[in-house]
Amino acid sequence: MRIIKFIPIKSAFLVILFITISCGEKTEVVNESQSDSQHPSLILTKKGVEEIRAQLGTVPLFDSSLAETKKIVDAEIELGIDVPVPKDYSGGYTHQVHKKNFLILQKAGVLYQILDDEKYAKYVKDMLMQYEEMYKTLPLHPKTRSYARGKLFWQCLNDANWLVYVSQAYDCVYNYLSEEERNKLETNLFRPFADHISIDSPQFYQRVHNHSTWGNAAVGMIGLVMGDEELIDRALYGIKDLKLDTKEKDDDGGFLNKDGKAGFLANIEEPFSPDGYYNEGPYYQRYAMYPFLIFAEALHNVKPALKIFEYKEGVLLKSINALLNLSDADGEFFPLNDGQKGMSYYTSALVTAVDISYHFGTQDPGLLTIAAEQNKVLLDDSGLAVAIGVKNGKAKPFEKKSINLSDGPEGKQGGVAILRNEDIELVFKYAAQGSSHGHYDKLSYSLYEKGDEVIQDYGLARFVNIEQKGGGNYLKENKTWAKQTIAHNTVTQNETSHFNGKYDIGSQHHSILNYFSFENENVQVASAKESNAYPGTAMLRTMAIIKDEDFEKPYLLDIMKVTSNKVNKYDFPYYFLGQVLQTNFEYKTPKTLNTLGSENGYQHLYLEGTAKAASENSKLSWLNEGKFYTLTSLTNNNDELLFTRIGANDPEFNLRREAAFMLRRKDTKNTLFVSTIEAHGSYSPVTESAVNSKSSIKELKLVLDTADYTAIEITNINGNTKLFITANINASKEAKHILTINNKNYTWVGSYYYE
Template structure:
């Protein structure tokens, strides 16, 4: 077992550092100046409102360990349960109107939520103090940290299965990952107020909370985004404890340190290699907070790699600044949900591309991120969609064809480490306002739908073979790509998704017309299923349908109310957002299957909702042939095109 012996001696390895802080004196001066502007006062008012809301509830730190947030979702419809401060043992689902009482995993997840709200409270109090100098907020932070220090060491080290373990487990939370995120956001508050504490108070907080948390993270070796967060938490703890030994592990461990992980996981095109926008921005939060904390030790991580990790993904957004939900990415991933770190990046890098995306973001939402106060700059909203040219990420394995507001994304590579889906040569289409066909990403990992539906090949807009998933290690290859003045064209293949089958997809976008051809070739006879997942119910003419039950796999069985139709060489579909004409190659058996299935999942953070939305799968099934070709012509509508 990996074991780190906790070292109190400060190693002289960061000679360039002058002090230990998470926010420099200049930062605090800037925050205070910004808080006196018209735009900054609005943010400060929001901070004060957040603090007042938290203080209207019990401030006592829980005595019981928290659970796993992925267990705080309704089993029936995937909706996140509604957190109620007054009901730790009663959990309401807004979708099905069920109240679950005394369900252990929900009760433990409720405690998780309390710890998260305490994290937000500590961060809000920290910014309120830096913005105003009011010592009232120092006392708020001190009281809560002392309460944590009196209880934290006694927490058992449970994992997500509520089993005591030294692998992946946390203390306040069920995962060391969550422990690290909490430390990253909550514990800079200690460094900000430390000068006001007595030696006795410092001793209690450091021995009761900071050191046990550091010991936990030092003894939880991990990889990829988990270890990036562990390092971020350790960086904060190292600074808080003024211990360069801890910082040295976080930065320089040859396998798990910051530099080693960047070398291993950052792609040349700017994406972290976990296969989705969601799993780019999640570890990027850790990386930028590590960079921010390390400034005090003379370590500059605000370099070209950091700039690239912010600027490059911006070139991959839809016009509304959202992304396709690739792999285990939650649906709704967007620059809008990552504004705090974009504000922090703009404050440190002053990059014009980041400024531009912030301008467009604030044309759609209010500027409320606390980190905005660090910028010292008013951002003028731009209310127009962010229109960009076509763009390709060859190393990360996807590309965006664009014409005005119309976009189509082709995913041909990217395994996503443990978060990847078997989805090579899948596409999405966006009309500038919404997706016509989607990659739905994931629901909560604790739900049965995750393994039975979303994580498989069938719920992706592509071709499956013989009712099976693609080989999960398969990678496609980009054959050609060209951006054009009014769109773009691309061609990609995959020869490893199914043994003995070569798959080829060609796309050409011009204006609001997308031509998309999918070919499969093999020396053997197969069943090919060409799948499209509509968000709007398509209208089509195909004669009289026959009601059938799909039982070819557990994934097929998730499609309900299925009707089967016989089809010829062509079939056309209409939706409010676009028309589609399909041309089909010959096969001994050709069938059109249309039904209903789980579509856009309940959003990760939304406590009010209707659960997973329906999608409308259209499956063209060709049986008895070695080869297959389906050509699609999409006419895509939006507010700027004629229907």
Template sequence: MVFSSYMVLAQEHPNLILTKRGVEKIRAELGKVPLFDASLKIIQEEVDAEIALGIDTPVPKDYSGGYTHERHKRNFLILQKAGVLFQILQDEKYAVYVRDMLFQYEALYKDLPVHPKERSYARGKLFWQCLNDSNWLVYVSQAYDCIYDWLSKKERQQLEKNLFRPFADFISTENPQFFNRVHNHSTWGNAAVGMIGLVMGDEELIQRALYGIEDDGLDADAKDNDGGFIKTQGKAGFLANLEEPFSPDGYYTEGPYYQRYAMYPFLIFAVGLHNVKPELKIFQHKDSVLLKSVNALINLSNEDGDFFPLNDAQKGMSYYSRELVTAVNIAYHYGGSDPRLLSISEKQDRVILDDSGLSVALGIREDKTESFKKQSIHLSDGPDGKQGGITVLREDKLELVFKYTAHGLSHGHYDKLSFMLYDEGMDVLQDYGMARFVNIEQKGGGNYLRENTTWAKQTIAHNTLVQNETSHFNGEYEIGSQHHSELYFYDVSDKNVQVVSAKENNAYPGTKMHRTMALLSFEDFEKPVVLDLLRVSAQTENQYDLPFHFLGQVMKVNFDYSSPSDLGALGTDNGYQHLYIEGKGKPKTKNTKLSWLRNNKFYTLTSVIHKNDEMLFTRLGANDPEFNLRRDASLLIRRKNSKNTVFVSTIESHGSYSPVSEFSVDSNSGIAELQVVHDSSDYTAVTIENVEGKVGLFILSNKNPLKDKKHTLTINNKNYQWTGPYHFIKTKQ
């Protein structure tokens, strides 16, 4: 279908996020809904303070964190809030403020060149990248909708001709490499163009947003600054961005950090489409994947609400962010009023000022809240749910996060079969996240640092296997994006024995990895014990490195090691150049132990070891002259000249220390011996013996994951029979 540039649809305003009917309901409830009233008061005070300061729309010149960047960002946030206040409070000072600032932008934008900073693959005008320009238009379109009917027809025509339509064209048809792809960047661009199109009644812009630019002239091999392909199999537009990155479970392939960021344009544009184009049934699209994704995202946060730092992610980002306030409100209002979401809103302690925010506040007022109890969960990856996934095993405030996903677009890391471990909301074995100080101008203009590529994305930065000091897929996006790990099985039917297992056959040519992780409960242990079983099958001999990136103070080890007087780097490339060698040791027994203290709790890593293995204490900081990397520590098990091998470890959380009483309790490991008692291509069996002589036997079927498959295995002249992919029993020696 062909649309003229200004094919206008008849409509009334506001109709984008706020609606006339919704505003009337909000006004009728003012003063009677505590959480909504409190949120309104905070925003009114914030906007009033900005109005008192006056309007500033400076000529753009800065990266993230610089004055002009932050001023324009502040402006679009305040404009959206001021528009809402005008509708709710009917005070014209807010409409005047929005109008006056929009006309300042109209005067600025008419002759504005592209941003002077040249780093981005798609430079913006108000900001250094089109992404931030799109942020601006997503928010400002809402403000424009709120004062649309208050403005004169002449004022609307001037703004649309000189500001909004050129703005929408610039971030779309003039920058197809930004707009016409599957990526969180494009989601923002699609939403921006679509939302201003909905307000203006411009059908061409709406169709462009939904389906992309038909003839974009892009080279299929073009890449952005992060090394990701610009195009994804020729698919583009908002609906393609709904189809491709989301799995049927609502997992977003770039990871929770960028899912959080993308949820705002996904959901806010969806609300606009729901209100203006209900025939699209956008919230039912792909089996209601947008609404599912909010639940998935909450489940990808730890005990404290911080998102697990999978792929590029800033540690500490949480569901307290403004994007998640919006997401939770919209999911509650449009997704069946799940009372568990109200408990998240209560923690967030604010709502958005629209129909969905009012629904949440009314639900809380009416005492409908139920606790959101996060359970163990498996979330598939890929548009069809068949490209691996993420599993979180939870028990007694332990959270074991196991990653076996697709690459994750340009924000993906090279870390197949990696894991991280949390205890009471605190990471104990960590994923580094990304090397970036967002919006801190002193650190690379707030952008991604060189070390994001040289360290954070490299395999050695994660808790997974590295072969021959080379990252998975040789650290090449073109290769890694073609492959994904495979879920072998997932079973949490018994909370005392929770198991997940996955395979990776493509990270290294000729090498297959199979990792199984479990939370095993023992009566004599304070918390469940993590069992980590990693089998490697290779066609040639290799050097294998298995790092454990622990956080805390080393308490004790049971092996001898030497510390160099001068620190040197562990290697020269693939992240190894950033690791200092702080200690090098050899095992004295068949098990090595590392115990450390983290936040007044003790942890012990016990590993089955070979006599020729090396134990390497490493610390970040080598070849980092600008101090861009944290000085984090790790213990690395190095196994040389090996073909087929198995790494087995346990991790315990035990005891505590009080700096007030200066008492330590249960500071020593409760595991006496960890042993591989059988290993073949068909089965691997491990025993865990505690200090009282009680033994847990875990047997894994390496080839058949079917739940109804019957197995028989003889170990040390004793027969074991079971059904299913694993068997766990407790005995006494």
């Protein structure tokens, strides 16, 4: 719902609104727009520049950031200006040059304001004039693969990147340029540029997606600099009276919103949950945070009446805390949905996020510690505030605790639970589809120890900005492998992906939280249900991180309950990383490798080993990154145990050759998968010593499984037994339970019992 409206303004003249206050004859004058003399006003402000200049040489983190920026820009000025005719995909020469140019332009503009050195303004002007000369004759980019082609770049998305950064440069040199020069740039470059990525490309602009957020910010920021209220309105609310085809274009989400929601405010309202979780996942939240926050900062400075940082109960600032919590011990974001591994809060977008969050939010001292680790700040008011806070010793550790982040605009479309205990982190995904970047992985999980993957999520199939690999874009294996259910640590039924791998079906559904409990630091639990992934089948997964004095480290207990109206074949994989050490079952390895199946991701799995479960507990131990791990699974004599490896039907070696252990259960209607994963011991290649290399679990036993409850006994090697009971239906924190197991009564209040 739109709660803010602007008065349409067609010129850049100062608009004064006179608001008469009822008490007495006093009149308050509110300046609702910016005059030419008030530049810079987007990210840097006149007052902020004065404060920065006054502090130079006294704030180490800011000074070092400024010195590094100056070094980079001075080197580029020495090399001269290069504005090549566009022709390449991502990673190609022209793509990289134009990308570098917009980054350098923004930096040069900032240096002009802070250092008051005309050489930077002249550099910005000269390059902008070269772009003006070229742009007015540019056709669409010659590469035709994108659903929305740009002119400087192969896709409108990158054109929008360019304008977001260049708007800041233009703001910084606005008063340096003559009126004639400004008119030339605005008439031949900036307005046509804004029109192309919006009016000419509605399939890119007119929707809710991270691509559109960049487009909205680009149009809005150049509109703020030029004082063009029509562009600002277009940025905030989308293109008015648009009547075009709404047919889906491609997997990147290149389609118009059928419900008509578009614009910057819609892109805040729809993808973010009240907790700040972004439905596309942390990798794309990281990417979108820059336009979200940099445009928000500009709106805050130029349009303070909008109160953008209070919009939707301040969700933009909340989202930064959520995003930081979606990172592992090393600061790398969990690769939920399409996500490249290794992306972390050291990226420049998170420097922006941390600084703006600190300056415009609650001034959380934990953010200062992250800023210090990033070792750079924005060269603006927010960066100065952070640098001063670090200098004054206000930094405190940023604490990552167990957290449950809801999904959906109202927080009612599932979510992501993160359980943390000592060095163990469990990421449990029970979210909605995640827009076009979502995967078919309901109730999947990944497991970490000290930032190292123990049980991995594959992430995306893409070599970002590496031209040799598909022009740096998504590879076909992203659809045929990475998105498919079998690529994830969850149940695949009848070798078919959830929702049959169909976006239009998956986007209609989400999982439902059964309960989340983290109050007891020794037993933290997340439980969720999925009833739509397979018609007629319901899945309930309960995952607990348990710290027990009989174990060296906290361990994972995993209970997946499956009920169906027909007999099925179930595959349950564990994508472990490391070297197999030992099993308690005998397996056979084939002389010739064959694929596990022919479609839905199975065509990419080699079958490397097979076995039949020989006992009620099947064990697999492995070594990774100098640490030992053991998987213990409840099995029966009909279960097949499979070793698989990614890489089949991949002649260009686009996929990583990584292993999985898979439990296959055939001709089964209702079933239960129960397992534990222990982290234990260590190995030093220097001393060549192995410490605590064996499992501490003697037996895993199912003692009760009904519609209401599931109870598991865990017995350690010393003979001590603990019982975990989870409530499958009535799982509220206030619920009272009375249960008899083997003639013994158990009474408790809450979602689970453990003793």
